[in-house]
Amino acid sequence: MKVVSFFSGCGGLDLGFEQAGFEVIWANDNDPAVFETYLLNHPHTYLCRKDMRELTMEEIPECDGFIGGPPCQSWSEGGKQLGLDDERGRMFLTYIHFIQAKQPKFFVIENVKGILSDKHFPTFKKMLGQLKDAGYVVHYQLMNAAHYYVPQERFRVIVVGVRNDIDVKYQFPKPDISCFITLRQAIGEITEEPRKYTLELVDMEYEKWLNHDVYMGPFDDRYMARNRVRGWNEVSYTMQAKARNCPLHPQAPKMIYVSRDKQIFRPGYEHLYRRLSVRECARIQTFPDHFRFIYHDVCDGYKMVGNAVPPRLGRAIAESIKECFASVLSESCSILVATYRNENQLRMSLENRLYYVRADLRAGAMRFSQGMKAPHYLFLHKSGSYILLILKEVEPRLVSSMYLENLGFHPSGDQYWVFEILDVETENRTECIKNYVSEHGGMKMKPYILELKL
Structure with missing residues (x-):
């Protein structure tokens, strides 16, 4: 089955669908920071670099499905929560408009769990109603990536719609809460020290580990307000898009609680506290080691990785859709x-x-x-x-x-x-x-x- 991708970024969701056997024939993103990375790792997909609000329906190819995660900052519990009052939040409506106009057999929408908050849930329900009125059976679920063999605690709302003239019954992939992938399993074999950067340009020549670069900027007060270390036998905190908010490497002991808004590094062990490298973050996001991220500012590397849908989660969703359509495809x-x-x-x-x-x-x-x-x-x-x-x-x-x-x-x-x-x-x-x-x-x-x- 052929799909087109919106808000593609570096292509984490796209990779998951490709791993499940789908063909991603066309993708759209207008962030120059992701172009080289996407093209390098998805050589058979056409990347449209236009602002999606300037696209015409004729530019979007015929396909079986749409996949994409509209910008989440407007719905995030940690942001200003502007919802549709934010231009980025209104991109959700643009995506819905494309679905209404092109009528793919199915669509996938990914976003943060903040969209289910008391403030945003009424808006979310209205958008689901628009999709239902467009002719779709619409399903949504809050999924934790850790239940799908992703070594991090990452909650995301997944919406799957199937056109109501297609006689299939969709079910989300079943979670496996009995098997968690730990940080040791995910990154334990990366024992080499990462290359350290703050504001200088990144040297893109690597030896064993691609993108084993770490941001060494200062830790701000807000970052130091809570523990940022998970142990080797735990799953990671959520990968962040901002380098300065990246979780710390499990080599360090957990931070010491001082007060409600203050934690400190354990005295005598300060040298062990460093952020995870871009490659370590990519591994925790379940990108394969050959997936190369191209950037000159190390912060752009963290942004690409942190904004991505973990490919393994994407693959689980893709396989559930493939199973749903199996009876149709066989005929x-x-x-x-x-x-x-x-x-x-x-x-x-x-x-x-x-x-x-x-x-x-x-x-x-x-x-x-x-x-x-x-x-x-x-x-x-x-x-x-x-x-x-x-x-x-x-x-x-x-x-x-x-x-x-x-x-x-x-x-x-x-x-x-x-x-x-x-x-x-x-x-x-x-x-x-x-x-x-x-x-x-x-x-x-x-x-x-x-x-x-x-």
Whole structure:
């Protein structure tokens, strides 16, 4: 299934959906600080860098689902709690407008638990009502990432909507409260000292650990008002977007309580109190070690990591949606309907286990997005003869005419899409799909893709 992503940031939620087998075909974020990181780690996704309020409906591609977490500062219990009186809070309404207009099969919205507070809950319920009136069955739940194998206490409100003309029943993923991932399990093997920064530019050349950089700015009074250390055998505090509010490394003993608004570092152990590095935060957020964050100011690294949805939580949500749609997906498939020139070309296609179509802009050519997998079937026809082939569900390859000539084909263009053939389908299925093609698309000379509902 194909999804588009809004408020994408560095792509934590996107990564979770990709890990669950979804295709993130298009993403949107207008923060320049995330561009390089997103493009590096999501090479098959088109990143739209426009302010979403300037987008037209035509710019948003057709897809199965929308995913995204509108800015949370307006709803956070620790902020000014301006809600819709804040421009960032109104971005939630923009997202709802897109859902209303484009009508994807499903959507996901992620936000902070403050949106369920007494102050904001009436507004939240009205927004859910708008989504229901737009034609969706809307579910919401407060989820703790620690219950989904994320080594931190992180509460987030997740909203999932499924279009009400689709006969499925959605259920949130079941929490596992019996198994917590501890800080030792998450970051215990990172024993090297991080590189220390305050205001200087970050050196992006690394050795073993990518982004093992730590912010060493001063601790303000508000930070020192409570303990910031969790032990090795505990889960972490919530990862923060602001570097100065990042939790402290578990190598230090817990801070000493002095008064309601004051705690201090344990005397004699002051040297152990440092913030977690960007890489340690990324591990606690469940980003893989190869996921590289690009930044010149270390604070931007913390911001990208802290603002992200933990990929493992995103994957749990994605898999619950995939399971919900499983019955629908099992009853549908896509077919590439095309012709073959003669029996010799068909024989060579079967021997080489490939079929090709033009990839330029001429009549009869086809265009494919990067990362798009091949259709399930290839239905070939010629003068009343036909054959149904099963294709490998891999991305079509773009090849030159020379590549095909070396295999014995005789192409007449420059570039071609190559589809890999897995096997020949059974006679009964071939006859069934032949009838469907005849009724719904016809035996056209130009290749086209037909979505089949069995």
